[in-house]
Amino acid sequence: MSSAAPNIAIIGAGPAGLMAAEVLAEGGASVTVYDTMPSVARKFLMAGRGGLNLTHSEELAAFLSRYREAAPWLAPAIQAFSPQQLREWCEALGQPTFVGSSGRVFPVAMKASPLLRAWLRRLDAQGVRFELRHRWTGWDQQGHLIFATPNDPHTIAADATVLALGGASWPRLGSDGGWVPILAAKGIAIAPLRPANCGFTVAWSDIFRDRFEGQPLKGIALSFGEHSRRGEAVITRNGVEGGAVYALSAELREAIAVHGEATLHVALRPDVEAADLIKKLSAPRGKQSFSNVLRKSLQLSPVAIGLLQEAAKTQGPALSSLSPDRLAALINAVPIKLTGTVGLARAISSAGGIARDELDADYMLKRLPGVFAAGEMLDWEAPTGGYLLQASFATGVAAGKGALKWLKS
Structure with missing residues (x-):
């Protein structure tokens, strides 16, 4: 690297961009972070409202498997900035972490804002500058970055650039996928951006929708083909969402893309054997209503009973007329x-993005020397549970290190 500090532009002030900025500033670069929003890391702050799930404590091989077909590609970056190193990084910022009962890792403060404030103080001490309300619109003929601002468009000359513009989920927080046509015009292959960790639409009956909208299904198991997941789901006005649904969203999304629909199966009492269900259902009801039998004998909630009734309508006979063995199977x-x-507007994350073959091992775009990319704008997806943030942090580190390596060469 020359004696004069190189000028680096980071476009996108989310976790990937801020981490790349930190790495580059530590390496002696002059770093400016640009973002279209009036404040930084808006989606990061949104993620922390219910307790910031930073990463996961499971063994690294199992951790990497959560990235599916992208695992071999992401593995070097995550191994170089592992879940344990992320926890140590938080600790150094005065934000210790703990492992929850599910193995997920959270800051003790259970919020994103204290961690972000400490991080921004560190970046400020490193000389990192921020230019907000700057929307990147591409390059001019000289290769300078073009930004649209509240005043006038202007250009920036950068020695290297890190793109960390996110995917396209929750676009009101800043990541709207506006970078796709800019890079596509440069001949860069981009897998279509699609919802990930998302809910799905269902044609509920008016009666079921009006009565159970917003009600949770707890202690259930969901299955689709060979894939299954325990957890919870929530009935929405137009469908279903929730953690267990999100965990199967990739498989469900692809099936719908091919067949136009997909059938998800719900086990309402997954820990009760079929024989035990049949025995309870075969017992004399006395004066109890059928719904009371399901509620008292099987501990089914009203929404679970409603879901059974909704399914029975599509299969023909009334729920109460089913034999105990058929009803047990349905439950x-x-x-x-x-x-x-x-x-995408309601999805937690997005799948698709810059194709892996467009990047070298240092996260530089092969067609655009000196331009690096990181975070959710790359073609990978992962379930919730800390995997999304971990890969965003790790690829930000990798892109920052890659830019330093390129500048020195």
């Missing part, structure tokens, strides 16, 4: 026909 395999995804 632990309630079919829900999914007709579509809820869309």
